[in-house]
Amino acid sequence: MRPLLITVGSRGDVQPYLALARGLLAAGHRPLLAAPRRFEALVAGHGVEFAPLNDEMLTLRDSAKGQGVRAAITAARSVKPMLRRLLDDQATLAAGRADVVIHHPKSLGGPYIAEKLGVPAVAGLLLPLYLPTSAFSSPILPVRVPRALNRASWRITSAVELPYRSAVRAWRSAALGLEGGLRTVTSLVAEGGVLHAWSPHVLPAPDDWPAAAHPTGFWTLPPDDGWTPPERLARFLDEGEPPVYVGFGSSVGDAPEALAATVVEAVRLSGRRAVLATGWGALRPGAETDGVMVIEEAPHDWLLPRVAAAVHHGGVGTVAAAVRAGVPQIVRPFMGDQPFWAARLHRLGVAPAPLAGRLTAEHLAAAIESAARLAPAARVLAGRVAAEDGVATAVARIAEHAASHT
Structure with missing residues (x-):
């Protein structure tokens, strides 16, 4: 089988x-992974064939790093010509051969490449996005709604596509030569099927989803045994009790210095040590203080098993890493699906209530103390998730799906 995988976004998406x-390759297939060109070395290190995609939007994002919300909005206004170049790179994939296309929704072009090739398309989703349910509202809805409106709330997914629809329509016609009206990604996913790449122990399938949509388990790489921590970080971890990890990933805020000061004060009030990861700029600490180590980033699969708790933004990649590490979590959501995962972790008993609204050092310190009492539940959940093989389950479903369309 020749599967074509198309993903766009940050490392958490790739x-x-x-x-x-890797799982498809190990099963004897010949996958081609198309992703932003900056990840070529990462992919090559795992022996997977790679097709580079335009990554100007990631470069633009990096240029706004740490500049706050206003800079992020300004950067977003420059996206349209970059989007066309990204889609054009995807169009070149249609010149090759594929038996099935597995696409990230951020790619925008994935289902239309499958349409051009005449092969089935499967959406590989890291969060619930396209299949409505009455069990819970859409995770990307900015507010929670009464249960009676849960199913209706999923219409927001189509609205998210609206800003890009005209560009995708023009590209589909000009670059792929496809005629007829543009069908939305939402309707194409409903027809082609999905792979839900999270653990059923974290979020089980609701009763009104078909069996084929049940979550596979997280898609995870084996630990990077070749990564060596900076000496100062390794020494800090060895010098005392496991610290608290604090990092907000690619989230941004208007006052990164104030947020960092709040975090440092909360750590002091809790009587603990901490590792602060500055990430994309939501945290901008000043000089290091006693008991606080500042880094830009470190592999979560390496670092999180070495900490006492993880304070983060609620992105699903960090959620998954912390769940696997078996550490309690404290979530300060910023946007998107982050409040959804924060509420879910709290319901599972591995995180205190989400930290919404204005964050104070006292509230964060109290949450850190509350989280410490949840460590046994976090370890139990980690054991259950460790027994899953999400990649193997997904590989089997892809093979079944491709076979059913031949």
Whole structure:
């Protein structure tokens, strides 16, 4: 089988697809992974065939790093010509051969490449996005709604596509030569099927989803045994009790210095040590203080098993890494699906209530103390998730799906 995998976004969007490609390769298939060109070395290190995609939007994002919300909005206004170049790179994939296309929704072009090739398309989803349910509202809805409106709330997914629809329509016609009206990604996914790449122990399938949509388990790479921590980080971890990890990933805020000061004060009030990861700029600490180590980033699969708790933004990649590490979590959501995962972790008993609204040092310190009492539940959940093989389950479903369309 020749599976074509298309993903766009940050490392958190690429790494699960790389794990899936590795699984397909190990099963005797010949996957091609198309992803932003900056990840070529990462993919090559795992022996997976790679097709580079334009990554100007990631470069633009990096240029706004740490500049706050206003800079992020300004950067977003420059996206349209970059989007066309990204789609054009995807169009070149239609010149090759594929038996099935597995696409990240951020790619925008994935289902239309499958349409051009005449092969089935499967959406590989890291969060619930396209299949409505009455069990819970859409995770990307900015507010929670009464249960009676849960199913209706999923219509927001089509609205998210609206800003890009005209560009995709023009590209589909000009670059792929496809005629007829443009069908939305939402309708194409409903027809082609999905792979839900999270653990059923974290979020089980609701009763009104078909069996084929049940979550496979997380798609994870094996630990990177070749990564060596900076000496100062390794020494800090060895010098005392496991610290608290604090990092907000690619989230941004208007006052990164104030947020960092709040975090440092909360750590002091809790009587604990901490590792602060500055990430994309939501945290901008000043000089290091006693008991606080500042880094830009470190592999979660290496670092999180060495900490006492993880304070983060609620992105599903960090959620998954912390669940696997068996550490309690404290979530300060910023946007998107982050409040959904924060509420879910709290319901599972591995995180205190989400930290919404204005964050104070006192509230965060209290949450850190509450989280410490949840460590046994976090270890139990980690054991259950460790028994899953999400990649193997996904590989089997892809093979079944491709076979059913031949």
